[in-house]
Amino acid sequence: MPRPARLTPPPEMSETSLFQGLGATALKSVLAAAVETSLRAGETLFHQGDEASRLYLVVSGVVKLSQVAANGTQHVLRLMSAGDVIGCVAVFNRFPYPVTASVEEDATLISWAEPQFWHLMEDHPELMTNALRTVGQRTQEFVARLGEVNGATAEQKVARAVLRLARQAGIKEADGVRVGMTRQDLADMTGITYFTISRILSDWKRRELVEAGRREMLVRNPHALLLLSDGS
Amino acid sequence: MPRPARLTPPPEMSETSLFQGLGATALKSVLAAAVETSLRAGETLFHQGDEASRLYLVVSGVVKLSQVAANGTQHVLRLMSAGDVIGCVAVFNRFPYPVTASVEEDATLISWAEPQFWHLMEDHPELMTNALRTVGQRTQEFVARLGEVNGATAEQKVARAVLRLARQAGIKEADGVRVGMTRQDLADMTGITYFTISRILSDWKRRELVEAGRREMLVRNPHALLLLSDGS
DNA sequence: GGGCACATTTGACCTAGCGCAAAAAGCCGA
DNA sequence: TCGGCTTTTTGCGCTAGGTCAAATGTGCCC
Structure with missing residues (x-):
């Protein structure tokens, strides 16, 4: 309108x-x-x-x-x-x-x-x-x-995408930044299948870097993600 | 100077x-x-x-x-x-x-x-x-x-890179476009190892799409490369 | 011609990540 | 509470392309 x-x-x-x-x-x-x-x-x-x-x-x-x-x-x-x-x-x-x-x-x-x-x-x-x-x-x-994009592993690409997402559309909360997206969205941003995305997020959950729910996630430790995205 | x-x-x-x-x-x-x-x-x-x-x-x-x-x-x-x-x-x-x-x-x-x-x-x-x-x-x-770059096979990426190269720095000849580059150069342009580049070029040579020499190549059939880069 | 420095090719092996199938987990409306 | 739906997870096999090693050109300088 x-x-x-x-x-x-x-x-x-x-x-x-x-x-x-x-x-x-x-x-x-x-x-x-x-x-x-x-x-x-x-x-x-x-x-x-x-x-x-x-x-x-x-x-x-x-x-x-x-x-x-x-x-x-x-x-x-x-x-x-x-x-x-x-x-x-x-x-x-x-x-x-x-x-x-x-x-x-x-x-x-x-x-x-x-x-x-x-x-x-x-x-x-x-x-x-x-x-x-x-x-x-x-x-x-x-x-x-x-x-x-070149030579980066799937995990690095996802880390970068999540950080970008957090910066561009994240909501700051007490214990992290909340971003709303589906695994499919992340897949489209990175060119990775959502199966692999899911596996990576599960791993991050285990390591307590993020909390991941249906259609959203909470980035607990952006710094760790930055390290992941950058170094090996 | x-x-x-x-x-x-x-x-x-x-x-x-x-x-x-x-x-x-x-x-x-x-x-x-x-x-x-x-x-x-x-x-x-x-x-x-x-x-x-x-x-x-x-x-x-x-x-x-x-x-x-x-x-x-x-x-x-x-x-x-x-x-x-x-x-x-x-x-x-x-x-x-x-x-x-x-x-x-x-x-x-x-x-x-x-x-x-x-x-x-x-x-x-x-x-x-x-x-x-x-x-x-x-x-x-x-x-x-x-x-x-996303979801493209190595062959597609190389085809695109070669075509770009031909357009940007190629010399037209009677039976094709000559471009000067090493396999390493192509590797740097595509983010693919030069081993794979070499394999792809060898294949193209066999199919007579290109002639490849030391530090240069002659693109015989740009149209075929275009098809390769695009379709499956 | 012989030696040297590269560039290229080829082979063998290995792994990250894809494709598919099937199960599990949320969410919502009736 | 029960389906029915979507999203997510997980397992398993497969393949494109990376890695490493070794062979083969190819041009160039002496």
Whole structure:
């Protein structure tokens, strides 16, 4: 249910990296041009291959970026949460979206039509600078990951995926970080079968690094996972 | 041996995607600010982790972008040839270079200091637009590759790597495309041991898809490789 | 031509992780 | 409380590809 974005920018907006260095007036006019959308878990923002028509900024909730490979398997690339920009790669490229964006947890987003955002960037050079930086960071992340997937054991990959998950969509609790995901989700993120995922998690449970329940887990000892993901 | 870039832009410069849409005058001033460098095969442009101080454009030759993973293995990300921009991700990020750039075949490059290029982009908005597009394309490529590495067999990965190699650094000949690389190079590009690479190439030789010699190969039937890389 | 340094090939063996099947454990609605 | 459903666990066999060792080229320098 799209509607115009509220005109009064909430204070946290000015801290969003996309808006860094933007004056209050500029920020207001950029936000005025945006449209606010609320989506429920399970709904889809856009599909892989759709024409890249809009640029989104996540205000709240969690959005999953996934890709369907040629062989039909689904690969989850990344979860996006508050402050993350979705569609930047495709929009600045005038290419179809390379991924599918679906809502994991009820989300609110604001978005701009592609030509409109180009205008905004022309009017506000800082915006373009920030966009360039954002895309650069995204690339850097993917480059780093390309390096990581190689030669890593299944356990290392799972450790990294869980840590990423905890960072991007985890909820801090007294004795750890809680993340909601199925074994299948983890499998899609790592390219490992969920059988192997289950075996690894069972092992971690035995070693008391995590507690794993149905559709969720509690990361008790992130540091140990970091060691696992890194060293042997 | 750096020296100022020649002031008269060679005609092909205006076709470089980074300079698309730039007027002749603008192009001249952008080139005037650049420095030309020639490097021999084996020399290094910059190392992974170096401060990202310059943005390079390949004029001729081939430059290899590689990454050393945490476990010490080298991973070749991409070969860059004429028209490709090197360092864009890091420079626009003010992050250290995430990769090492070394010269594969004697190369000539032009480069700009980072702050200077920002000024040029401010003066010439088309340049910034192009930069944004370039970074976007690079990202898109890496995202696509992240999806590809998953679930692919060794043969599929090698097929893709060889095709990329042929496209990025191949020399067209009467009966195929010649590419210069060692089995080890291919291993570094795919994350596969060179034993397996050798086995796969031997098989391809038997099936007459390629001819493979010491430090080089001739791709006879790119179409067959494309089928291999894609289908089962 | 002979020796040397690599690059490549081939073989033998081994293991991480996949595929499949079947059992167990939660969750929910009636 | 009982099905019926989904998610997770576990066992077992199998295979792609890694590891190691040893043989075979191949080019180059003296």
